[in-house]
Amino acid sequence: MHRVLQRVALVAGLLPVALGLAVVPATAATPTGTPAVGRAAVAADRDDFRHVQLPFSGTLVGVTEHINVQGTLDVRVRTAVTNDSVNVHILARLIDTTGIGVTSGGTYRFVGADTFFKEFPPQPVRVTFSPTFLEFPPTPIVPPNPVVPPTPIKFLTLSTSIGGDGAIGAVSLAFNGGDGTT
Numbered sequence: 001m002h003r004v005l006q007r008v009a010l011v012a013g014l015l016p017v018a019l020g021l022a023v024v025p026a027t028a029a030t031p032t033g034t035p036a037v038g039r040a041a042v043a044a045d046r047d048d049f050r051h052v053q054l055p056f057s058g059t060l061v062g063v064t065e066h067i068n069v070q071g072t073l074d075v076r077v078r079t080a081v082t083n084d085s086v087n088v089h090i091l092a093r094l095i096d097t098t099g100i101g102v103t104s105g106g107t108y109r110f111v112g113a114d115t116f117f118k119e120f121p122p123q124p125v126r127v128t129f130s131p132t133f134l135e136f137p138p139t140p141i142v143p144p145n146p147v148v149p150p151t152p153i154k155f156l157t158l159s160t161s162i163g164g165d166g167a168i169g170a171v172s173l174a175f176n177g178g179d180g181t182t
Contacts, residue, residue, distance in 0.1 A: 048077075063151050069108075085121060113131075
């Protein structure tokens with residue numbers, strides 16, 4: 001029973017650190033007496049985060065017709081700097097995005113989120129990312145038209161600059177009006 005309690009105490013003590021709720025101090029002593037060096041202690045002051053919501057609109061080539069699309073892209077960019085690299089993580093998520101078919105007048109829905117992760121050497125870079133989302137056909141589906149599953153589609157391109165120190169530049173968005181189906 002004593003070992004079980006020791007284990008529970010160890011896990012309970014490490015849980016806040018694992019969840020990022022506590023920072024391991026750079027000078028905390030380990031059982032051997034040497035200083036502990038954790039990721040939070042080493043690079044916390046060099047990480048960066050940017051959150052933007054970018055509205056967009058345009059006409060794209062859908063699966064069955066041209067679609068006038070309007071919506072918002074929620075973008076979160078995070079960098080984490082280590083001694084020899086800059087890790088870039090981008091999350092792109094559609095918010096309230098719909099389209100009207102040019103020919104049919106039907107309402108299309110676009111949903112989804114996509115991520116980008118890459119490690120770069122610690123030097124300035126330009127990052128571009130074309131996330132994949134889902135295109136849902138207009139409803140209701142009436143015979144003789146079949147029920148069609150959503151189609152993966154790419155119609156937006158994100159770009160940002162990342163400094164060698166992990167600093168995030170302006171995030172920009174380009175609408176791809178060409179055939180964006182994947």
